[in-house]
Amino acid sequence: MRKVATGSKLALALCMVAALATSVLAEPSVELKAAKAIVKHEAVDPQTEFAVGDTVFVWSKLLGLKDKTATHVWKKDGKEVWRMDHTVKNNSYRTYSKRRSIKAGAWSVEVLDDTGKSLGELSFTVK
Numbered sequence: 001m002r003k004v005a006t007g008s009k010l011a012l013a014l015c016m017v018a019a020l021a022t023s024v025l026a027e028p029s030v031e032l033k034a035a036k037a038i039v040k041h042e043a044v045d046p047q048t049e050f051a052v053g054d055t056v057f058v059w060s061k062l063l064g065l066k067d068k069t070a071t072h073v074w075k076k077d078g079k080e081v082w083r084m085d086h087t088v089k090n091n092s093y094r095t096y097s098k099r100r101s102i103k104a105g106a107w108s109v110e111v112l113d114d115t116g117k118s119l120g121e122l123s124f125t126v127k
Helices: 006-025
Strands: 029-035 037-039 042-044 056-063 069-076 079-087 092-099 105-112 118-126
Touching: 029 042, 029 105, 029 118, 037 056, 042 056, 056 069, 056 105, 056 118, 069 092, 079 092
Parallel strands: none
Antiparallel strands: 029 056, 037 042, 056 092, 069 079, 069 105, 105 118
């Protein structure tokens, strides 16, 4: 059995602590997609244009928000029409919100953290 030098153990431990601190202290972020379906926690065939009457799902992958709340804010033609809060259970967490029988217009969904800070926004059109 090979012995690892004490200096090597210390260097390995410091690298592990640095990696953990980076993942815990990283700025929260979000990835967003709009689609007509969600399968196995993923958006299927993401799109930027939908037809009147479609059901539109907005999928988000939230990073760095464990034990916090993220809010999907739906807007039509620049005006808020609905919001949904999501309790984030892990550092990497996927969730979605949806609108049924959607109406024509310029739509967007903004994701806010629990302080109201915008983490990202997705726009799409319904014709």
